[in-house]
Amino acid sequence: xxxxxxxxxxxxxxxxxxxxxxxxxxxxxxxxxxxxxxxxxxxxxxxxxxxxxxxxxxxxxxxxxxxxxxxxxxxxxxxxxxxxxxxxxxxxxxxxxxxxxxxxxxxxxxxxxxxxxxxxxxxxxxxxxxxxxxxxxxxxxxxxxxxxxxxxxxxxxxxxxxxxxxxxxx
Numbered sequence: 001x002x003x004x005x006x007x008x009x010x011x012x013x014x015x016x017x018x019x020x021x022x023x024x025x026x027x028x029x030x031x032x033x034x035x036x037x038x039x040x041x042x043x044x045x046x047x048x049x050x051x052x053x054x055x056x057x058x059x060x061x062x063x064x065x066x067x068x069x070x071x072x073x074x075x076x077x078x079x080x081x082x083x084x085x086x087x088x089x090x091x092x093x094x095x096x097x098x099x100x101x102x103x104x105x106x107x108x109x110x111x112x113x114x115x116x117x118x119x120x121x122x123x124x125x126x127x128x129x130x131x132x133x134x135x136x137x138x139x140x141x142x143x144x145x146x147x148x149x150x151x152x153x154x155x156x157x158x159x160x161x162x163x164x165x166x167x168x169x170x
Contacts, residue, residue, distance in 0.1 A: 014159050015119065018127045019135050019143060022114070024106035026064040028099050031083065033069040041073050052082060057090050064093040066102040104138070111142040116150040125155040125162050 036051045038044045065087055069075050080096065087094050095102040126143055140156070147154055148166055155162035 013123055014155075014162075015122050015124045016127055016159065017124055017143070017147075018130070019111070019139055020127075020130045020133045022107065022110040023133050024064075024103060024110060026093065026106060028064045028066055028102050028106075029060055030099050031060070031065050031067045031087070033067070033075050033079065033083070034071055034073065037069075037073055037075075040071065043073070043075055043079060048079065049082070052086055055086070057086055060087055061090045063091055064102065064106065065091055065095070066099045067094060067096055068098050104136075107139060108142050111139060111146060114143075114146050116146045119147055120150045121152045121168075122150075123153045123155070124151045125157060125159060128157045 033043075034040050036043070036048055036055075038047060067080060067083055067087070084094050095105055097105065124147055126140065126147075144154065144165065151166070152168045153164065154166040155164055157163050
């Protein structure tokens with residue numbers, strides 16, 4: 001009798017989903033308002049408008065832009081609107097926050113845009129380990145929200161050591 005090795009994982013119908021596949025690929029450039037403040041602290045409207053008008057925004061063309069102020073200066077809301085009006089001529093992707101927070105916003109948006117119906121009645125494992133990208137709880141919350149209405153079962157980890165999260169009672 002010949003013992004044949006059977007790959008039970010391959011036969012199980014499990015689908016492994018790697019969240020890092022949904023990490024944003026966009027280059028994110030920063031626009032720090034501090035560079036347009038008098039003594040890096042105070043916004044003087046006339047000077048602020050003059051500086052923005054003469055600023056070369058071309059480097060932001062088709063890029064994702066993170067607009068923020070790196071110190072605790074009080075920046076009026078209209079200033080962000082004005083910055084956006086200039087940036088809008090070069091890009092559609094303008095967000096408030098640091099590069100890291102904009103990366104997170106885009107990451108969550110990518111997960112939110114997953115068509116959960118392609119996983120209808122499937123057994124899905126969301127990978128627990130990643131390469132170079134830090135996967136945080138909010139990403140796992142978002143993928144759970146997206147998949148739960150559709151999947152037969154949702155698990156965390158790897159096929160060899162999955163933690164059950166949800167199973168459809170049918």
